[in-house]
Amino acid sequence: MGMANMPDLRRAGASLHYELEGTGPLLILLHGFTGSVESFADLSRRLQRRCRVARLELLGHGLSDAPQEYARYGMWEAAQDVLALMKELGEAKAHLLGYSLGGRVALRAALLAPERLHSLILESASPGIPSDAERADRRASDEALCRLLDEQGIEAFTNRWEAAPLFATQARCPPERRAQQRAVRLGQRPHGLIGSLRGAGAGATDDVSGRLQEIRVPTLLIAGARDPKYRGTLRQMARAMSTADYRVVTGAGHNVHFEKPRVYARMVEEFLVRTAR
Secondary structure, three states: OOHHHOOEEEEOOEEEEEEEEOOOOEEEEEOOOOOOHHHHHHHHHHHOOOOEEEEEOOOOOOOOOOOOOHHHHOHHHHHHHHHHHHHHOOOOOEEEEEEOHHHHHHHHHHHHOHHHEEEEEEEOOOOOOOOHHHHHHHHHHHHHHHHHHHHHOHHHHHHHHHOOHHHHHHHHOOHHHHHHHHHHHHOOOHHHHHHHHHHHOHHHOOOOHHHHHHOOOOEEEEEEOOOHHHHHHHHHHHHHOOOEEEEEEOOOOOOHHHHOHHHHHHHHHHHHHHHHO
């Protein structure tokens, strides 16, 4: 793939890579921590008959810049990046889908500019950690990951990350798909992931759970049945949001689109068809 036709978005001193394909209403896809444009390649292939699909690489990931200033990675900055991408592509409104870290960004974009969204899809994402003490604990555990990245490099970090209980359910996924996902992780830059953890980690981010009722656009909340923590979080979010549809995917853990790609794509596609009516 030649570098010449790979579009980039420039905003606030940073360049962000994205891939664009398909025709129709704009759908922006936001990957999770350690992900890249590859993370939603399958979903994009499925949906590009129906939508103009833009897969954006968050700062510190893939081919996007990895600036030194951690504040540039912040959630509200990332939300501004998403809105800037809509403008760059000449779209007044878009459908927005985010997984985990990407879901936290998507949620803030919806709060910043609700009038710019056709709909919102959040997979395994949280509005934030309400307790100061729990946020401090999370910052400490993220800082330990930063030290590991800094001192031992990307492979040691990836081994630790993939061993997290959150991803245990992925052991049943086909080995070649797990190898592809691992290759994406091993291709990341340590300082980019450190920037993301320090600037955009759940411990570094404000809690917006008190503002969920402001979101009035059609919303789909997706959790894996084998991810009890996020199942509970998304159920609570659905109660606070008058326009939210909450779905649990049987047999999936935290990364639903990776573990159950066909079920996930069908669910998203059906939701987009309903919201277009």
